[in-house]
Amino acid sequence: RKEVEQDPGPFNVPEGATVAFNCTYSNSASQSFFWYRQDCRKEPKLLMSVYSSGNEDGRFTAQLNRASQYISLLIRDSKLSDSATYLCVVNTLPPNFGNEKLTFGTGTRLTIIP
Amino acid sequence: NAGVTQTPKFRILKIGQSMTLQCAQDMNHNYMYWYRQDPGMGLKLIYYSVGAGITDKGEVPNGYNVSRSTTEDFPLRLELAAPSQTSVYFCASSYYPSAEAYNEQFFGPGTRLTVL
Numbered sequence: 001r002k003e004v005e006q007d008p009g010p011f012n013v014p015e016g017a018t019v020a021f022n023c024t025y026s027n028s029a030s031q032s033f034f035w036y037r038q039d040c041r042k043e044p045k046l047l048m049s050v051y052s053s054g055n056e057d058g059r060f061t062a063q064l065n066r067a068s069q070y071i072s073l074l075i076r077d078s079k080l081s082d083s084a085t086y087l088c089v090v091n092t093l094p095p096n097f098g099n100e101k102l103t104f105g106t107g108t109r110l111t112i113i114p
Numbered sequence: 115n116a117g118v119t120q121t122p123k124f125r126i127l128k129i130g131q132s133m134t135l136q137c138a139q140d141m142n143h144n145y146m147y148w149y150r151q152d153p154g155m156g157l158k159l160i161y162y163s164v165g166a167g168i169t170d171k172g173e174v175p176n177g178y179n180v181s182r183s184t185t186e187d188f189p190l191r192l193e194l195a196a197p198s199q200t201s202v203y204f205c206a207s208s209y210y211p212s213a214e215a216y217n218e219q220f221f222g223p224g225t226r227l228t229v230l
Binding site for chain 2: 004008032042043044045046049087095096097098103106107
């Protein structure tokens with residue numbers, strides 16, 4: 001079983017729709033969780049950290065379910081500029097520690113259709 | 115700030131050749147990392163450094179070497195290039211302890227390497 005599993009997609013979603021991705025992780029010792037965004041042939045960039053209580057940043061909402069070991073990302077009112085690959089990232093270290101224990105998912109590819 | 119910079123952007127090597135991928139950051143970050151990203155795979159950590167003079171292996175260090183003589187620079191050396199090293203290489207940096215609630219990692223634009 002992969003340490004971090006994501007549905008690779010592609011998800012083809014009409015503009016304005018709501019889309020949700022899930023990610024499951026296998027290491028119960030994982031302590032911090034992130035969503036990164038990677039545009040085609042570009043470097044990953046942090047989208048948001050995922051807090052235990054869930055958190056929202058504009059149109060983006062992230063949730064964590066420790067009991068079931070999954071993380072979700074919800075995008076509301078999707079825009080063309082949301083087209084990218086979304087990487088689920090898990091750390092066995094606390095969120096403000098170093099990043100040498102990060103495990104990256106393979107990513108979920110999202111295309112927003114006009 | 116330029117952030118994290120990497121050179122070259124692209125490179126084609128022949129089997130058995132060697133090269134150094136350059137990485138520099140101007141954010142005074144103490145932590146630096148090298149990853150490789152293969153198609154359909156997650157990023158894998160090759161080596162990392164927690165400060166000048168200190169390096170350690172990541173998940174996939176075989177065939178690579180690193181050094182960290184300054185805070186700013188973290189070059190990755192490939193000796194005896196093999197087709198299995200064809201990949202996109204990303205350098206990244208972060209600062210610990212983070213002043214934020216989480217430790218954001220900043221990536222460079224990547225080097226696309228092909229070994230033929």
